[in-house]
Amino acid sequence: MASDISSSTKGSDALLRYSNLKITGDAQAALSHLHFGYLDWIAKQAVPWTATDEYLVAWGALKKVTKKDATYASGSATFSGTSGYVLDEGTSLVLGDGTTYTTTSTGTVSSAGTVTVTAQADTAGAAGNIAAGVVMTLGTAVTGIQSSGAAATAFTGGADQEDDDDFSDRVIAAYQASPQGGAKADYVTWATDVSGVTRAWCSPNGFGAGTVVVYIMLDDANSAYDGFPQGSDGISADDVLSNGNPRGTVATGDQLTVANSIYASQPVTALVYVCSPLANTLTFTISGLSSATTTVRAAVEAAITEVLTSYGDPRAGTIDLSYIESAIGAVSGTAGFVITSVVGVQGDTTTTYDGNITSDTGYLPVLGAVDFTS
Known part of the structure; x- marks a missing residue:
């Protein structure tokens, strides 16, 4: 605007501090800036990847994905x-x-x-x-x-209302993986549609031909239990034979809630078991950080937990040790650290990992402790 005013008023000093033209130009520039900002905001609402608020809800509705309400325990x-x-x-x-x-x-x-x-x-x-x-x-x-x-029993099923970031992730996932009538991705979608469920994995034929095993985690709702479901593994109470008897062991607690929800959408021939992973509890020994502050140590533990949460998989998944090293290295004040050992406990089995971390089928890696040795 200043350049335009100067070029249009040659021979005058139109940009003096109290010049009417300068003040008008400043106002016009501010309006133009807001217009471009508004256009940028409109562009973000035009696609589900960057949409927010009611526009994100509208994009989700096109894929029948709605925000999960808070539920009662x-x-x-x-x-x-x-x-x-x-x-x-x-x-x-x-x-x-x-x-x-x-x-x-x-x-x-x-x-x-x-x-x-x-x-x-x-x-x-x-x-x-x-x-x-x-x-x-x-x-x-x-x-x-x-x-x-x-x-007398654990009170389960309570979950806070889904936040915008988690809802956005589910909306984007719905556009990336179109329903296919019972594909692996469909079972993950059906499970994570349930309030409180943050992660899910599908294992076809996990308990034999015709079965589908769905592992679930409730990281926020069950944070007191490290996110693990509270209940027993099994099938939906609605999955019964013609004589009214269930086709398998009926789940309880969180697993039953998810199994009942999946049953309404799953293929009629599938026998779906909803299961809780078991913990592969990991203990890390890290040298070079014995003098690290409490804040740095907490940040290191949080970084490891983030990697385990992002890449953990109960279907005999493997986590590259380099991912964990990179996450620790990104924490300020950790220069010179070395991971000297990683020990995992799966049930009665203790494993010392010499490299990448692989869990047995049904086990999910979780952080147990970090030993900051000299």
Whole structure:
């Protein structure tokens, strides 16, 4: 704008500080800058790869991918009491941290002096997930029932609302992998469509001909368990024979939630097992960082975890050690480090890796500890 004004007003000094033309030019330049910025924003919304907010939702809708809402944790709780007394549906239960639940069934104290009822968290989100045995207290006194009880099973299924980055990843994946009526990518898509599921892998014929094994992880919802599902492996409760009996062992907990969701989309002949990977717990020994600060050490552990999360695969996957070395090297203050050993524990088997890290089928590499030796 300044150049245009100067070339159009030869013989005058139109760009003096308080010149009307200079002030007008500055205003025009600012408007032009905003126009180009707006056009750039429009261009980003024009494709799913860079779309945001309601435009990303619209692109996802074209592929039937919708943002995952927060879900409620549920499970069972047991209380002691006098035989014959009733614990009604709708009774409030409270944890020590203030998290509240409401019973969703009615139970009568048995002759053994206990009653078990189902309950659901009052607030949706991962905060409602708890382990079996956690103390639960009646919100109000109930005649014949002791106020203190416990979770009889793990409360699972609670997940926070999906964030924009994860939703964008699923939208992009939907455009990159079109549905094929039961291809490996379809099972991964169906699994990650379930609230809380962040990673999934498909293993065709994993338990024999006609079976499909789907491994899942819930990294955020089950962060207290390193992301591993809480429940037992198995098939959907809806996958039954003509006589009403299930075709296999029915899953429980997180695995059942995912199996039931997949069942509505899977090919009718497939017998789908949803499974939790087992942990291949890795211990790294790293020399040259004995004097590293707590911040640097934490950053190194986070870098290793990021590589394991990105490249870990329970289908006998291998992680190149060079990926981990590169991730550590990118951390400021780690010059001169050397990974001297990596030891993995898979069940009862301990393995010392001399190079790349390969896990057995069904095992997923996770960081156990890092030993910063001299």
